[in-house]
Amino acid sequence: MPNPPGNPQRKATPAPASMRSTATTSAQSTGAYVRGGVLVVRDGASLPDRCIRCKAPAADGRVTKRFAYNEDESGPGMGTFVPIVGRLFWITWLFNRLNTREYLTVSYCICTKHRTIKWLAIAAMTIGMIAGTIATVMGFANSGKSPANPRGEIDSTTIIIGVLIFFAAALCGLAISGLKVASGTTNVAELTGAGKPFLESLPKFSKTAAMPRY
Numbered sequence: 001m002p003n004p005p006g007n008p009q010r011k012a013t014p015a016p017a018s019m020r021s022t023a024t025t026s027a028q029s030t031g032a033y034v035r036g037g038v039l040v041v042r043d044g045a046s047l048p049d050r051c052i053r054c055k056a057p058a059a060d061g062r063v064t065k066r067f068a069y070n071e072d073e074s075g076p077g078m079g080t081f082v083p084i085v086g087r088l089f090w091i092t093w094l095f096n097r098l099n100t101r102e103y104l105t106v107s108y109c110i111c112t113k114h115r116t117i118k119w120l121a122i123a124a125m126t127i128g129m130i131a132g133t134i135a136t137v138m139g140f141a142n143s144g145k146s147p148a149n150p151r152g153e154i155d156s157t158t159i160i161i162g163v164l165i166f167f168a169a170a171l172c173g174l175a176i177s178g179l180k181v182a183s184g185t186t187n188v189a190e191l192t193g194a195g196k197p198f199l200e201s202l203p204k205f206s207k208t209a210a211m212p213r214y
């Protein structure tokens with residue numbers, strides 16, 4: 001989506017310092033608040049200069065991320081249970097879903113420590129999944145008849161270890177923290193993945209409060 005000329009909040013660059021000092025105390029100027037333990041942001045929100053995980057000052061770790069989400073998460077519906085026709089339903093639903101995707105851009109900070117943890121977790125996940133795959137393949141390769149294995153016994157130990165390593169690594173991947181869209185409507189989305197200290201520093205709105213208008 002092109003940047004409309006009259007909408008400077010879409011720019012990736014952080015707001016001037018004079019604006020940011022007020023941004024940490026006002027929901028209206030950051031475009032973010034906390035509701036029921038989740039971060040609610042509007043498009044173009046610029047979160048305070050604090051790590052989203054631990055609230056440590058992290059002005060130099062500012063990143064701008066574009067989140068894609070769908071307003072309708074209800075899925076393709078019962079029609080997909082009908083053979084063949086169901087496929088068409090599903091394909092139609094998928095195309096429609098891609099067409100109706102919404103995007104919003106949020107600028108936030110993450111400290112060096114939490115950035116490092118994230119990259120280590122990604123590295124551990126990648127290496128673990130590769131190692132697990134190799135071990136599984138080796139297990140199957142060992143299962144064939146060979147001089148070392150004349151009866152062609154299945155090397156189940158290596159296969160099981162390989163599969164376990166693979167899934168353990170995949171679970172590491174789930175633990176990788178980052179902001180994710182939980183739900184969204186036009187220009188406003190609920191994000192999960194922010195740390196409790198950070199959430200507690202943001203303005204709160206009660207669950208019954210109406211969504212503020214921007």
Ligand SMILES: [Zn+2]
Pocket residue numbers: 051052053054055056110111112113114
């Ligand atoms: Zn941090």
